[in-house]
Amino acid sequence: MTADETPVRRRRGASMADVARLAGVSGQTVSRVANGRRNVDEATRDRVLAAMREVGYRPNSAARALRNGQFRSIGVIAFELSSFGNTRTLDAIAAAATSSGYAVNLIPVLHGTPHDLSGAFDRLGEQAVDGVIILIEAHRLDEADVQMPEGMPVVVIDSNADLDYPVVDTDQAQGSRLATEHLLDLGHRTVWHLGGPEDSYAASRRLRSWRQTLTDHGCPVPPVLTGDWSAGSGYAAGRKLAADPEVTAVFAANDQMALGLLRALHEAGRAVPEDVSVVGFDDMEEAAQFWPPLTTIRQFFPEVARRSVDALIEGIRTGEHHHQPVAVGTELVVRASTAPPRR
Amino acid sequence: MTADETPVRRRRGASMADVARLAGVSGQTVSRVANGRRNVDEATRDRVLAAMREVGYRPNSAARALRNGQFRSIGVIAFELSSFGNTRTLDAIAAAATSSGYAVNLIPVLHGTPHDLSGAFDRLGEQAVDGVIILIEAHRLDEADVQMPEGMPVVVIDSNADLDYPVVDTDQAQGSRLATEHLLDLGHRTVWHLGGPEDSYAASRRLRSWRQTLTDHGCPVPPVLTGDWSAGSGYAAGRKLAADPEVTAVFAANDQMALGLLRALHEAGRAVPEDVSVVGFDDMEEAAQFWPPLTTIRQFFPEVARRSVDALIEGIRTGEHHHQPVAVGTELVVRASTAPPRR
C-alpha cells in the first residue's frame, strides 16, 4: 500500500493547446477534430491532424475523464487467476470491453492488507472505473478490503442470484445435468460427484443439480466428496473413490480435479473408462490431452464475458439494471474417458 | 471499437468542496487530510474525516491524475491469457502493483481490429497508464494496432535482451540446462527436445541452451520438434517421438506440451518413465497431477513480476532505466516422469 512520497519528474505530452497553436486554430477546434465531429472544414481538419502528428499529440484521458465524469474503464475484481475458468473469463472480458471502447482495470483482492491509516477510502473507490464486474465469490469481498461504493454499477459472475446486482453466468444446473445424464445413459447405476468448495456458488449449484438429476432418474445418491477446484484436491478425493469398487462413474466439478482423479485411478490400477468413467467440467484446452482424453462440459466463456460487459455498460449508461439473471448454456463434449460400465 | 455516442447520466460523488463546507474548513485542508499530510491539527483532521465519512467522499482519481500528471496505474499488454505462464505472471504483477499502490490496466492485443477512423492515436496512447509491461513477444506488437508512445516507460518480459527496454525474465538458459542435465545425469544417451514456437524468444533460448548443454556433454543433438505451447501440439509431436525407439528422454519446452506428449506415449504403449523420461518447464500447478507426475523446471513468477513492477516504477519515477537484464533463476522439481533408461 505504501503511498510513495517520491516526487515524479513527469514530462507532460503535448496538449490540445500546443496543437492548436501549431495549426493556427482554437483549442476547441482541435477538440472537435479529436472527437471526430463533423462540423469542421475539411482543410482545417487536415491541418489539425497534421499538427497532431507533428507534436505527437495524445488525448489526456485524465482530463477527459474529469470533464466527462466517466472513465470509460471497467474494473474486474478477481481473486485468483490460477483458477482456469476465471482466467478464461477475464481474457474474454478484456476482449469484449476493448471492443466496446472500455479499458479494463484488474483489481486483485488482497486479503490481510491493513489499509493505510489516513485515507478513509477503500481501494475500489479510488479506482478509476465506471463499473465493476465481480469474478469472485461475493462473500469473499467481505474478507477483503474492497467494498462497493454506493451507486457503482456492478455485474456479478458466479454468485447466487438473489443479490441486488445483475448476475451473468454459465448455466451450471444445465451443465451438471448434461454430465450426469450422459453417465446414466451409458448404463451406470449411479454417478459419484467430486464437488468444488462449499463456499462457491457455482460448485453448490453443480452439486444440487447432480443430486436432482440422480433423484429424477431414481438413482441412489452417493456421498459427496469435496475438493477445492485444484488438481491436488482431485487426487486426494480420487484415492478414496479408487478404493471403492462400487464406483464406476464420477462427475468432477471441474477439469482440474478430474485430472487429479485420473491420476489416482491410474495409480490404483483402475482403468479409465473400462473400470471407471470420468466427466469433468469447463473443457479447458488441456482436457483433450488428458490420459485418457476427458469427456467434459464445455463452458462458453466469451459469451459469458460478452453478456457481462454488455449488462455492465447498460448499467453505466442508464444507472439502472435488469434483474433477470442471464444463464449461458453449456455443451457436452464426449471423449475417451467415458464408456458403458464393464459387465 | 464503436465509440458510443449515448450520453451518460453520471451522478457525481461528493467532492472536496462538499467535505470542506460540511467540516467548515477550506478545500485545501481536506486535501491535506486526504493525503495524510502531517501539518493538520488533530481536532481539524477528525472533523474532516467525519465529514468525509458522512458524505461518502472518495477522491476523484481523474482530477488527481490531471493535477499530478500521473495515473498511478500501469498497463499490461498481453496477447492471450490462455498461456499458463502469462496468466501466472499477470496475476503476480497485479498483486505486486497493488502492493506498490498502482492499479493495473489490462490491455489485450486484438489483431485485425481496424481502428476507429477519426482518432489518429493508438489505443495505448489513450490508456491512462504511466508505464507498460509487455507480456508478449515484442514482434507481435507490430502486427497489432498498439504502438508505444514516445517517452512511455516500458519493461519487457520474455523477449530478446537487445531491446532498448529493460528486460526481466526467467533465466531460460539456466532452466533449460537444468532439465537437460538432469536427464543426462540419469544416464540417457541424449535428450530430445520439443520446442515452443519459433517466434518466441523464450522458446528459442530454451532450445539454444538445450543444444549447448548437449554439445557441452559431447552428446549427439537430435532433430528438434516444434510445437506452439499447446497441449495439442505436444500430442502431435509426441506421436512422432513415440514411434522412434531411439527416444528415451524428452525435454518439452513447457508443461502443457509435455501433457500432450505423455498422452501420445501412453497411446503408443511406451511406458513413462520406464521407456521414456519426460521433463517439462513451468511447473504449473497441474504438473504434479499428470500421469505420471511430471518432473519439470519451476519458474518463480511472483519474483519475475515483482522485479518487473519495481523496474517499471523506477522508470516512471526517474524517467531512466537500467539496461542490465534481470534473470530470475529456476529450480528443478523431480517427480515420477523421469528415471534412468531401461537397460
Place this chain on the structure above:
DNA sequence: AGCCTCCATGTTTACGTCAACATTTCTGGC
C-alpha cells in the same frame, strides 16, 4: 516588550478537455 519563527489554515491558480454560448464566414434565394 519586541521581534522572529513555526505551524495551521486559507486563497489562488493551473492541470487538459469540452459543453455551451458567442461570433464570424459562407450559401443561396430573391
Place this chain on the structure above:
DNA sequence: GCCAGAAATGTTGACGTAAACATGGAGGCT
C-alpha cells in the same frame, strides 16, 4: 446586392485536486 440561415470557428468556464504562496496567531528568545 442584401438578408436569412446554416456552417465553421472562437471564447468562456467548470470539472476536482493540490502546489505555491499568503495570512495570522502562538510561543520563544534576547
